[in-house]
Amino acid sequence: GDQVEQSPSALSLHEGTSSALRCNFTTTTRSVQWFRQNSRGSLINLFYLASGTKENGRLKSAFDSKELYSTLHIRDAQLEDSGTYFCAAGPRTGGYKVVFGSGTRLLVSP
């Protein structure tokens, strides 16, 4: 079936540093969504992309549907960025199924 592979599985950053998370798809997907899950378990939608790039503050995401991957860049990491980041593929054209990756656990420390 459709698979979404996220890397790295865990990441530690010091405040003020930057890094990127990656999401690889095994099959063509029409769109990608990025979420952050906080310590209470709440999932917040960060980005929805059908193509290209989007930026929101210190976060920037890119999606290349032909190369089957998406990235989420975190610039100038802050303590409140800690949490688990999930990417989700889909839905496909004409479909509704949205498939999640296993997540990247990010810890930002002082």
Place this chain on the structure above:
Amino acid sequence: GGIITQTPKFLIGQEGQKLTLKCQQNFNHDTMYWYRQDSGKGLRLIYYSITENDLQKGDLSEGYDASREKKSSFSLTVTSAQKNEMAVFLCASSIGTGGGQNTLYFGAGTRLSVL
């Protein structure tokens, strides 16, 4: 804006028991989803529904039933709770037009423990 309300927040069941989880949304969204999240893991799709009375199986539908009696509500039934099972069940909704943006919005989850 809208909200997705999941009830109950915590559910403790006995082995073999049938348990029902409820989800209500006031976004007026067409599509609703049920996901299961085990500790430290990603989300796995159990069922989804693209309109009232529609049901579509996800990757993890065995052992579950679902019901979409109204556009605004989507319930999930664990048909026979498994001993020591612990998971969070997350409900989500999206506009679900099939051709446009289908951003998912999530509820806060129901945390299930089976004794």
